[in-house]
Amino acid sequence: MQRKKLLIVGGGNLCLQVLQILAPRNQFDFHVASRNLEQATRLCNLVSLGALQLNVSVRIQAWEMDLTESAIERNAETLSRIKPDVILNCASLQSWRVITQLPKATFDALDQAQLGPWLPMHLAPAYALMRAVKQSCPKSLVVNAAFPDAVNAVLYKVGMAPDVGVGNIANLIPATRCAIARLARCEPSRVCVKLIGQHFFSHYVPRHGLPQQANFNLSYWIDGRERTDEFNADVIFRSVADNFRRLGGVDGQYLTAMSVISVLENLFADEEVHVHAPGPHGLPGGYPVKVGMGQVLLGLPYGVRREEAIQVNEAGQRQDGIQSIMADGTVMFGSAQMNVMEQMLGYFVAGMKVQDAAECANELGQKYQAFAHNISQQGVSHVPQQRILTRQFG
Structure with a gap:
């Protein structure tokens, strides 16, 4: 049987770990797409060289792919060139584990928000990817590793659900x-x-x-x-x-x-x-x-x-902080969990339409970076008292 083409989107740690296991078995035609082509090239070369230590010759091709609104057409063209049988999406704008790097007391407080309010970080790139998939290779099977419990459910409402998730x-x-x-x-x-x-x-x-x-x-x-x-x-x-x-x-x-x-x-x-x-x-x-x-x-x-x-x-x-997912894909967040985000980061979104995920992710990312910078500069490990309502849904 002819080898299936596997495209891994997102050149982070999960991509590396998956390739480290799969490459020596050499059962797929491997491709990796990332917004950082140089980093992806080095990752692919590392894994292929490692496989050669076991005398397994495997080729892994790197591609550039930026999962943003402006790059959907280019991404669709790239997918048309690769023609993947299976796509593994590992792309997120901020990994779930980033907040684990905070001081323990701060992390414990912020972790009370659960994962739901961080949905935009995982949904935005997945939404961009699935639009390119539907345009260029709708028969490809898509496996999503980015908060699939919620991302897949939201994308289903707009006809763009991956076939399955992994982990959790x-x-x-x-x-x-x-x-x-x-x-x-x-x-x-x-x-x-x-x-x-x-x-x-x-x-x-x-x-x-x-x-x-x-x-x-x-x-x-x-x-x-x-x-x-x-x-x-x-x-x-x-x-x-x-x-x-x-x-x-x-x-x-x-x-x-x-x-x-x-x-x-x-x-x-x-x-x-x-x-x-x-x-x-x-x-x-x-x-x-x-x-x-x-x-x-x-x-x-x-x-x-x-x-x-x-x-x-x-x-x-x-x-987990997601109160409901409506028929049009609009996400309503839990008030208790979002209140934690408001108190600590100054970020509050009562509800989010699918098409607003990238904008919400950008705001959330900026608020978190400012918060983390303040923690590192001042050694703060308590919950800030400032409460800022940054966005209301509607």
């Missing part, structure tokens, strides 16, 4: 299997899990165990026999946080990279493979899915209706 709920599965195996006194390989949950849940559990209001659905089997509810869910997820605690931040992206591999390598498999992924076909939150034969399907456990799974994830979405 998928990152929680290995430790959940290990926790159940520990309780059942068996090997994790004998445990099969199906877990439904939004980013808030998959982010909270590895750090603290079950949240006080936990929105999830868990089913599991041992040696093919269903054992759901045999062990207390609180005990399972406490074990995830305690017995299977792990590195986070940049190092923790290794789990996301492996989630990417599980999807990419099986998308065109001859048989369906069961994995977990957020945002399949624009659904909010994370689900068990089946990938293979060029398609992505829901793989919900028996007895769990699609509507029920969506409701679980929408409840988690509200905890």
Whole structure:
């Protein structure tokens, strides 16, 4: 079978980790697109040279791609030249992990805003990319790594949803299997899990165990026999946080990279493979899915209706700071989470239309940079008292 063309958009750390795993296997025709062509070229050369250490000769081509409003036509032309079978979007205007570099007290305070209010940073480039995709290569499969729980759901409303996401709920599965195996006194390989949950849940559990209001659905089997509810869910997820605690931040992206591999390598498999992924076909939150034969399907456990799974994830979405996603793609943010952004950054957006994502991202980015600069200059680690209402929706 002819190799599929894989285009990775965004030349950051996740791109590097994915290529470091995939390149030595040499199963794809590799391409990397980034707004910084020099950096992308050096990244591609690093990975190809590393693969040659294993005597694997792999070619990775670098391209320039700027995911802004003014570059959509140029991006469409680039995509037409590459003709990718699969596109992995890793592009964000500000990575989720940037705020982890703040002093701990400041980070802990700002982290109360959750990820929802930061949506513009991930939505804006994805929106620009999908418009170019729809124009030039609409049959390409798109896998989104940038806050797919929400980005995919928003883009679905305007007919531009990626096919599936990666990370988040998928990152929680290995430790959940290990926790159940520990309780059942068996090997994790004998445990099969199906877990439904939004980013808030998959982010909270590895750090603290079950949240006080936990929105999830868990089913599991041992040696093919269903054992759901045999062990207390609180005990399972406490074990995830305690017995299977792990590195986070940049190092923790290794789990996301492996989630990417599980999807990419099986998308065109001859048989369906069961994995977990957020945002399949624009659904909010994370689900068990089946990938293979060029398609992505829901793989919900028996007895769990699609509507029920969506409701679980929408409840988690509200905890993550996104109150609702309207029929036209307009996002309404949670007031409690946005109030944290207002108090600390002087940034407040009650609601956001899809087409305003780039403008909101620009404002949010400027406000955060000013805030972070002030912290570094003054050593401030408390919540600023200034409250500035910068934008109202309407």
